[in-house]
Amino acid sequence: FNGLRFDGTNDYVLGTLSELDLATFTAEAWFSTGTVAAAQYMLIGHGASPADNGWSFSQLGGGLRVTFHGVGNYDTVSTPLVINQWYQGLMTLSGTTATFYLNGQLLESVTTGTLGRSSHKYALGATPGGATLFNGVIILARVWNRVLVANEIKRLYQDPYGMILK
Numbered sequence: 001f002n003g004l005r006f007d008g009t010n011d012y013v014l015g016t017l018s019e020l021d022l023a024t025f026t027a028e029a030w031f032s033t034g035t036v037a038a039a040q041y042m043l044i045g046h047g048a049s050p051a052d053n054g055w056s057f058s059q060l061g062g063g064l065r066v067t068f069h070g071v072g073n074y075d076t077v078s079t080p081l082v083i084n085q086w087y088q089g090l091m092t093l094s095g096t097t098a099t100f101y102l103n104g105q106l107l108e109s110v111t112t113g114t115l116g117r118s119s120h121k122y123a124l125g126a127t128p129g130g131a132t133l134f135n136g137v138i139i140l141a142r143v144w145n146r147v148l149v150a151n152e153i154k155r156l157y158q159d160p161y162g163m164i165l166k
Helices: 150-158
Strands: 004-007 013-015 024-033 040-046 055-060 063-068 072-076 086-094 097-102 105-111 122-124 135-144
Touching: 024 040, 024 055, 040 135, 055 086, 063 086, 063 097, 072 097, 072 105, 086 150, 122 135
Parallel strands: none
Antiparallel strands: 004 135, 013 122, 024 086, 024 135, 040 055, 040 122, 055 063, 063 072, 086 097, 097 105
């Protein structure tokens, strides 16, 4: 697959999206990791500190981590990641309920705090400040302004490019 290749030392993408209501959204990244070292490696994120109402979806060693800045970290290590294997990582947030998926399968749901509106930068492959650099390939990253339901998430996993969601 072609995609954005990150070397873990200095590569990342920084951009903006229109203002997103952070109380309800879905974020997805298709990725292949180049390492399963114990450090944290950012896949996709918005903002980087407790003051910015941000969130991030990252690789933490051989598992996944979702962070709601100023609220807490939620680690999913029950499904270890393997180097050079493709994964669909997806998270939804509905109010104070965050749900994590890997390859179309539910991993877990947790209760979080609340996030507000924010217009901070979005980043792929690192935080917006260039920290926690990812080593691997990201072929697809999307953010929706609504919570996708389980059958939509499964369809995205089965055919990531063939389905356009409204």
